[in-house]
Amino acid sequence: MSALPELTDRDSLAPSRDARTADRSHLLHRVLGFAVFQVAFYFAYRYGMAFSQASASPFWFPDSVLLCTLLLVPPRWWALYVLSVLPIRLFSDVAPEVPLWFLMGTFLIDSTRAVLTALALRHFMKNPLRLDTLRDFAVYCLFAVLLIPAVGALGGATARHTLGHDFWTTWEQWFLGDALAHLVVTPAILYWIVGAFRARTWRPVISRDQAIEVTLLSVGLVVTSYIAANTGGGSVDLLQTRFYAPVPFMFWAAIRFGMLGASGAVVVTAVMRLHAVLHGESSLAQLSPAETAFALQNFLLLRAGPLYLVAVLVEQRRNAERLLRESEERFRTIADTTPALIWFCDRNRVFFNQSWLQFTGRTLEQEVRSRGAESVHPDDQSRVRSAYSGSLAYEQVEMEFRLRRYDGEYRYMLNKSVPRYAPNGEFLGCIGSVVDITDRKRAEEVDRALAHAQRLAAMGELTALIAHEVRQPLSAILLNADTARALLQKEAPPLDQLREIIDDIRRDDLLAEETIRRLRAFLRDQEPLREPLDINAAVTDVLRLVSSDASRRHMRMRVELEPGLPPVVGDRTQLQQVLLNLVINAMDAQADTPQGARHITVRTKPNGNEDIEVIVQDRGCGISPETLPRLFLPFFTTSQSGIGLGLSIARSVVVAHGGKIWAENNVDGGATFHFTIPQHRSVG
Ligand code: ADP
Numbered sequence: 001m002s003a004l005p006e007l008t009d010r011d012s013l014a015p016s017r018d019a020r021t022a023d024r025s026h027l028l029h030r031v032l033g034f035a036v037f038q039v040a041f042y043f044a045y046r047y048g049m050a051f052s053q054a055s056a057s058p059f060w061f062p063d064s065v066l067l068c069t070l071l072l073v074p075p076r077w078w079a080l081y082v083l084s085v086l087p088i089r090l091f092s093d094v095a096p097e098v099p100l101w102f103l104m105g106t107f108l109i110d111s112t113r114a115v116l117t118a119l120a121l122r123h124f125m126k127n128p129l130r131l132d133t134l135r136d137f138a139v140y141c142l143f144a145v146l147l148i149p150a151v152g153a154l155g156g157a158t159a160r161h162t163l164g165h166d167f168w169t170t171w172e173q174w175f176l177g178d179a180l181a182h183l184v185v186t187p188a189i190l191y192w193i194v195g196a197f198r199a200r201t202w203r204p205v206i207s208r209d210q211a212i213e214v215t216l217l218s219v220g221l222v223v224t225s226y227i228a229a230n231t232g233g234g235s236v237d238l239l240q241t242r243f244y245a246p247v248p249f250m251f252w253a254a255i256r257f258g259m260l261g262a263s264g265a266v267v268v269t270a271v272m273r274l275h276a277v278l279h280g281e282s283s284l285a286q287l288s289p290a291e292t293a294f295a296l297q298n299f300l301l302l303r304a305g306p307l308y309l310v311a312v313l314v315e316q317r318r319n320a321e322r323l324l325r326e327s328e329e330r331f332r333t334i335a336d337t338t339p340a341l342i343w344f345c346d347r348n349r350v351f352f353n354q355s356w357l358q359f360t361g362r363t364l365e366q367e368v369r370s371r372g373a374e375s376v377h378p379d380d381q382s383r384v385r386s387a388y389s390g391s392l393a394y395e396q397v398e399m400e401f402r403l404r405r406y407d408g409e410y411r412y413m414l415n416k417s418v419p420r421y422a423p424n425g426e427f428l429g430c431i432g433s434v435v436d437i438t439d440r441k442r443a444e445e446v447d448r449a450l451a452h453a454q455r456l457a458a459m460g461e462l463t464a465l466i467a468h469e470v471r472q473p474l475s476a477i478l479l480n481a482d483t484a485r486a487l488l489q490k491e492a493p494p495l496d497q498l499r500e501i502i503d504d505i506r507r508d509d510l511l512a513e514e515t516i517r518r519l520r521a522f523l524r525d526q527e528p529l530r531e532p533l534d535i536n537a538a539v540t541d542v543l544r545l546v547s548s549d550a551s552r553r554h555m556r557m558r559v560e561l562e563p564g565l566p567p568v569v570g571d572r573t574q575l576q577q578v579l580l581n582l583v584i585n586a587m588d589a590q591a592d593t594p595q596g597a598r599h600i601t602v603r604t605k606p607n608g609n610e611d612i613e614v615i616v617q618d619r620g621c622g623i624s625p626e627t628l629p630r631l632f633l634p635f636f637t638t639s640q641s642g643i644g645l646g647l648s649i650a651r652s653v654v655v656a657h658g659g660k661i662w663a664e665n666n667v668d669g670g671a672t673f674h675f676t677i678p679q680h681r682s683v684g
Contacts, residue, residue, distance in 0.1 A: 033073070034084070040065045041085050045092060048177075059270070060177040063114060064185035067144070068194060070118035071128050078118070082111045105159045113152040113178070117144050129190055129198070131259055132319055137312040144186065149178035176297040183304045184270050187263040195260070213256065218268075221249040225269045229276040243299070250303060254311040258318060262311035266304045273299065341403075341413070341436075343372060344420070346429030356434070361406025377402035377410050384415075394419050394427055403434070411438040470515055472548050473508035480505045511545065532567040532680040535575075535604055535612050542579045543602060546587075553587055554595045560603040568612050569680040570657045578653050578661075581646040582616040582673045588639060589620025589671065599670075611659060611676035619670040623663060631663055650675070 044061035062085070069081055089107050090100070120143040121128040125136045157171035206214065224245035246269050253261030273296060335342045335353040342353040352367045360367065360375045367375065376384055380401040387397050397417045402410040417432030484501045487493050543559060550557055568575075583600060590598045599619045607613035623631065630636045632651045637644030647661075654661040654675045661675040 034081075037065070037069050037081060038084065038088070042088050042092065045085075045088055049092075059181040059185055059274075060110075061181055061185055063110060063178055063181045064189055066110070066114040067117055067182065067186055068189045070114055071121065071190075072194060078115060082115065085111075099163075102159055102163065106156065109152055109155040109159075113148050117148045117182075120144075120148070129194055130315075131187060131190075131308070131312055132315045134312055134316060137308065140182075144182040145179045149175050149182070152178060173294070176294070176301075180297050180300055180304075183308070184266050184300055187259060187308065188267040191260045191263045192267075217249060217252055217256075217261075221246055221253065221265055221268050222272070224249055225272040228269070229273040247303065250307050251310060254307050255314055258315040259308070259311045262307045266300070266307060269303065270296075270300055341434040342432070343434070344429060344431040345371070346420075359405060359436075360403065375404050377404070388430065397430070397432070400437070411436050412441045413437065470512045472545060473512040473515075476508045476548055477505050477512075480508070515545070529571040529573075530569055531572070532569055533572050533575075534565075535568050535614065535677065536561040536563075536565060538572055538576050539579060539602060539604060539614065542576050542583065546580065546583055550583075550587065550600070553590075553598070555587055555590065555598045555600050558599065558601040560601065562603075562605045565604060565606065565612055567680040568677040570677055571653075574653045575657070575677065578650040578675060579614060579616070581650050582675075585646065585673075586616055586618035586620065586671075589618055589622075592621060593619055593670075607676050611678055613674055613676045615672060615674050617666065617670065617672040619666075619668075622665045622669060623671050628663070632661070 041062055044065045048059065048061045066081070066085070070078055073081060086107055089103055118128075121140065124139045124143070126133065127136065131137045131140055153171045153175035156174035157165075157167050160170040160174070161167045228242050228245050246265075250262070250265040250269065253265040255261075257264075277296060332351070332353070335344075335351075336355075338353070339355055341356040341359055343356060344351050350368050350371050352364060352372065356372075357364060357367065362375065373381055373385070384399070384401050387399055396419070397415070399415055401413055401415060403413045405411050413434045414437045415432055415434045417430045419430050420428040422428055480501045484498055484505075487498055487501075539559075539561060543557065547557070579602075583602070586600045590600075597619055599617075601615070601617040603615040603617070605613050605615070627636075627638065632647045633644075634648040635644040636648075651661050654677070658678045659676040661673070663671055663673045665671055
């Protein structure tokens with residue numbers, strides 16, 4: 001059985017009611033759009049043809065309408081739109097005297113040009129409906145304003161030439177008419193009509209201040225455009241100041257409102273000028289239609305070009321700012337939702353995320369004002385500052401510092417930061433994340449402190465132990481020295497015996513020295529050595545060290561060392577201390593054992609394949625059942641003079657070597673201690 005719900009035929013075949021409604025509204029949009037296009041084209045065509053047929057129109061408006069439409073609708077609809085204007089061109093009453101072949105010819109030229117321009121713009125521009133970047137503006141100018149109109153004008157000029165007009169004059173008029181349509185009218189349609197249509201609002205969202213500004217700007221523009229177009233008598237001297245009166249307003253519009261402002265301002269001036277020309281009120285009125293068109297074209301070309309350039313730069317900067325703002329916003333949203341404390345800085349700004357602010361209990365303003373410094377422990381501030389000053393800021397930084405929490409407690413924080421670079425390699429600042437490591441640090445401290453306490457305790461214990469052991473060789477030395485002195489009293493001192501005694505003294509002295517050296521090494525917390533060593537030799541050394549003490553305490557020592565054992569790996573001094581401790585404990589445990597029954601057996605043997613086992617057996621008091629589980633715990637002792645660290649240290653040493661230590665009672669009395677040490681395995 002499938003877990004998915006089964007689809008009925010109705011579900012799968014019949015569109016849902018929502019889908020049908022959407023389809024219907026889509027169709028309605030299409031039909032409406034088509035109707036709007038027809039109406040717009042009709043008026044554009046009539047307006048374009050309003051100029052005498054003796055000359056070309058100063059703007060060929062129909063081009064703008066057609067191009068904008070082709071940019072908006074999918075290419076599969078293009079043929080319909082293009083063909084649909086043919087009746088308008090053939091049957092509108094604007095030019096009854098124009099021959100049919102001419103109308104058909106210009107229809108073909110205009111349509112081809114519109115399709116080619118639309119294809120080029122769709123292909124080369126990032127967004128063919130907007131002139132947002134210098135690159136897109138350049139592509140637009142190249143194809144829509146220069147290249148395609150220039151080539152298309154060749155066809156137009158040929159057609160007109162057939163009607164008796166001068167070829168190159170017509171080419172120039174035709175070209176300027178088409179070029180200016182795309183420079184003046186198309187951007188206005190794209191920004192004012194298509195823009196609003198796509199934003200689905202005809203009501204611009206502007207503030208009160210902006211509304212006042214737009215009103216002032218519009219009034220200024222209309223008044224100055226009127227003065228420029230309608231006054232000045234018959235002069236067409238373009239050097240006259242009044243021609244330039246609208247210019248400041250046009251640039252105002254471009255700088256403050258980008259392409260929307262610029263295209264609007266250009267249209268206002270162009271329409272007013274055109275209106276004046278068409279109604280004979282213009283200073284250009286006494287010129288021939290061709291001269292009028294040319295003067296108009298120059299007038300607009302000179303203004304629109306630079307104005308759009310400024311507007312595009314404004315748009316580009318705005319877009320860059322918007323993108324930066326958006327990316328910063330995105331970053332902030334992410335930063336604010338992570339539990340880590342995050343900060344970033346550039347040359348003039350710093351930012352701290354929500355987690356940081358919650359941690360410090362301060363506001364963003366407070367943190368920004370001091371660049372976070374007020375929350376950092378005063379003793380750490382200079383360290384933090386120097387880590388981020390000069391060339392160091394260009395590197396990754398990993399550092400610890402203390403940060404004051406909202407409750408006033410300074411917490412240890414680990415800060416990791418990386419430098420940020422712009423795509424052009426410019427250093428932008430740093431971004432860092434900070435985590436609270438106080439608990440981890442405290443745990444470590446309790447561990448660095450425990451170890452220290454253990455070592456201190458061990459030091460006391462071991463000092464006593466070793467002092468005790470050093471006493472053995474020292475008393476041996478003294479005894480030997482006394483014997484030598486007594487022998488020297490003899491008339492013929494036995495030189496061989498004396499030589500032996502001196503050798504003994506020397507050996508005992510070296511032993512004492514070695515013991516002290518090892519003690520110092522241990523207390524300096526040197527890393528335990530890991531070297532191959534002969535366990536039997538190490539055991540023999542220890543037994544020799546305790547031999548005099550053992551005989552003084554009437555211990556019978558038995559040594560059973562398995563010959564030919566492989567070397568173990570470890571620290572000789574530490575392992576000898578383990579054994580020394582076990583042997584001394586064994587002697588202590590037999591304090592109450594009758595003198596003749598005091599035995600200590602020390603044995604070595606292989607344990608399985610990997611380890612060597614060392615065994616110390618005594619005939620002492622044994623270990624009571626209550627004692628057994630606590631034997632290796634620190635500070636556990638049953639002895640009056642002991643401190644209970646010997647076995648716990650022995651266990652840490654053995655465990656650190658990868659071995660085990662344990663104890664058991666013998667069946668026939670006394671206890672046995674065992675420990676194992678891994679064999680040395682030669683590499684390769
Ligand atoms: P300390 O010798 O200072 O007491 P240790 O850690 O070396 O510290 O020994 C802890 C305790 O373990 C001793 O006090 C003793 O009770 C018990 N113990 C150690 N070795 C033996 C042994 N061979 N026989 C019986 N008890 C022992």
